[in-house]
Amino acid sequence: MNYSISVIYFLFLIFSPRITGLPSTVSGTDTDTQTYDVCILGGGATGTYAAIQLQDRGKRAVVIEPKNQLGGHTETFYLPSGSYVDYGVQGAFDDKLSRKFFNRLGVKWHRTVPSFTGQDFVDFTTGRIVESPVGLVQSLLAIVRYRLALRRFPFLDKGFYDLPDPVPEVMFRPLREFIEENSLENAIPMLFFWAHTVGDMLDKPAIYTLLDFGVPQISAMLGGYITPERGMYELYRQAATLLPNVHYQSKVVKAKRSDAGVTLTVQHLNGNQTTIQAKQLLITHPPTMEKLQGFDLDAEERELFSKWIWRNYYVGVIKQHGIPDGRYVSNTNPRTGPGFLPEMPFESLIQYMGVPGHPNTKIVGPMNFTADDARQLVLADFARMKDAGTYSIQEPEIVAFADHSPEALMVAPEDIQTGFYRRLYALQGQRSTFYTGLTFCSDYSSLLWAFTDTVLERMQQE
Structure with missing residues (x-):
């Protein structure tokens, strides 16, 4: 998996996430307001995939990502020689959906077993x-x-x-x-x-x-896997160049949700805040109580999310x-x-x-x-x-x-027995809020993308 790249390209790989897709409307004022069709929390495998799919459907979507780059559990260490080590996600299933997504992003790949x-x-x-x-x-x-x-x-x-x-x-x-x-x-x-x-x-x-x-x-x-020729991060570097609305190093500190839409207060690293109004919210990170501080959780959500x-x-x-x-x-x-x-x-x-x-x-x-x-x-x-x-x-x-x-989120045996997961999936669509990610699906990119497709279809219907 060794490939020769120039020093300039290497520096571009390292620094491009910091300058690509930053929220252009964030100014020196304390608060700005932006309006979108969908707000996506988390720019990992599912959040990035969802953003690309929504954009291709003509929807205005924004991604709120706490890190300074997309990719979630995708981690690629690039050496000055141009070689690299994938130390997070190492590939995707060699199936129709994965190949289609790689092609959509213009990423060349090779097969591996x-x-x-x-x-x-x-x-x-x-x-x-x-x-x-x-x-x-x-x-x-x-x-x-x-x-x-x-x-x-x-x-x-x-x-x-x-x-x-x-x-x-x-x-x-x-x-x-x-x-x-x-x-x-x-x-x-x-x-x-x-x-x-x-x-x-x-x-x-x-x-x-x-x-x-x-x-x-x-x-x-x-059947084998496919992996990008320049490392798994290449997939998300390419996605970042296609997504105009990504708030990096940002998090939601307040959320009000209703059947008519959502209003979110987003805190940025520089101290500024953005108010985002969206018709729908897609949460892709694990819905833990810590990650949802400031959200208007109801009794059912609190009970479920506190069991992890x-x-x-x-x-x-x-x-x-x-x-x-x-x-x-x-x-x-x-x-x-x-x-x-x-x-x-x-x-x-x-x-x-x-x-x-x-x-x-x-x-x-x-x-x-x-x-x-x-x-x-x-x-x-x-x-x-x-x-x-x-x-x-x-x-x-x-x-x-x-x-x-957090990884491998689980609940107690008695919770599984008494219908925890039926209750969890029943949250889909309530107060304009939808969920995807490893909490709802096995933590493999291809499976996560396929599950996200089912959620996006439901979002479109509603």
């Missing part, structure tokens, strides 16, 4: 090499059996919480019970590879792992010498039972992405696990591998780091 060769299994608590929890052939055979077991749940095939009433008990029971009932112990490492954000997945309701690695993901694993538990999730790029290029170092703990899964907090995998000496890493922890905690954990894991003599590691440095919290 997951590789499970070159793996080292290391107990990160000791730093030592351990045995593989299961052979590759046995793992793949177990995935076939897992896929057959999923036939019982066709309502999950589109990747969102389309649960029947009553909710099947297997959905809210711990995943380990589903594993035991179907003799799928050999599938656990593969499930963890794709659904590691769930954390202690065996003890959490099965639905969260079944959605993170279900029929769509298995099909993609077999989640994982704090961090990603990074490590500059290091010692772990051989081309290796995938999987965190493997033989003392934890079937699957040898690490205990939270953990680095799930140190992954080579094609740039020598610059693997990426992904860190999962509980809700009180901070970014500093994650950085310290990574350096401590490398130190243990060095002390154990597993690799000749020399002064590792975290050269890129991002916070993707």
Whole structure:
């Protein structure tokens, strides 16, 4: 994945998000007023996709994005040489919808398939090499059996919480019970590879792992992915050039909503405020109580949004010498039972992405696990591998780091059983407010885009 680009182009990649699409109407006054058809909160995968689709339909849309660039969980680290490391989202499903979106943005791509060769299994608590929890052939055979077991749940095939009433008990029971009932112990490492954000997945309701690695993901694993030739961020850099109305480094501090539309007060980094009036509001970030401070939440919204538990999730790029290029170092703990899964907090995998000496890493922890905690954990894991003599590691440095919290939003088993997700989806359209994003759908770009299409259709109808 190494491509040569000029220094000028590299600087453009780094700085263009800061100057492209800034709100042109924000002046030296305290407050301006803008009017749109749709206001979109969050410029990640779903917010950016929605903005492009609405623009193509002739709608005036504005995006409110707290970061200084679009892309959400898409993170690309560009080196001066022109090579790059994708350390967040690494690709999209090779399907019609994804190819159409890439083409719409004028982004060239290439196909790629997951590789499970070159793996080292290391107990990160000791730093030592351990045995593989299961052979590759046995793992793949177990995935076939897992896929057959999923036939019982066709309502999950589109990747969102389309649960029947009553909710099947297997959905809210711990995943380990589903594993035991179907003799799928050999599938656990593969499930963890794709659904590691769930954390202690065996003890959490099965639905969260079944959605993170279900029929769509298995099909993609077999059929391949597409990824931009200049890194995943290229997709959102291109989108930023096409979207005239994006407020970067901004957030909504007050919201009044009704069936007739919404009025939002947007706070900018420079201290100025903008009043946005829109016919409809599309919330794409997780609807947590913290993120919705200042909103006129009703009793139902407060009750639902206060139930979330989640994982704090961090990603990074490590500059290091010692772990051989081309290796995938999987965190493997033989003392934890079937699957040898690490205990939270953990680095799930140190992954080579094609740039020598610059693997990426992904860190999962509980809700009180901070970014500093994650950085310290990574350096401590490398130190243990060095002390154990597993690799000749020399002064590792975290050269890129991002916070993707909150991730893997979940609720208690009894809430799933008593219809939490039916109530959550019933919020769509109330007081001109609609929702999309990882809280409502499995956190894979292609699935998120497809789900967002269904929301946009409903918005158009209403």
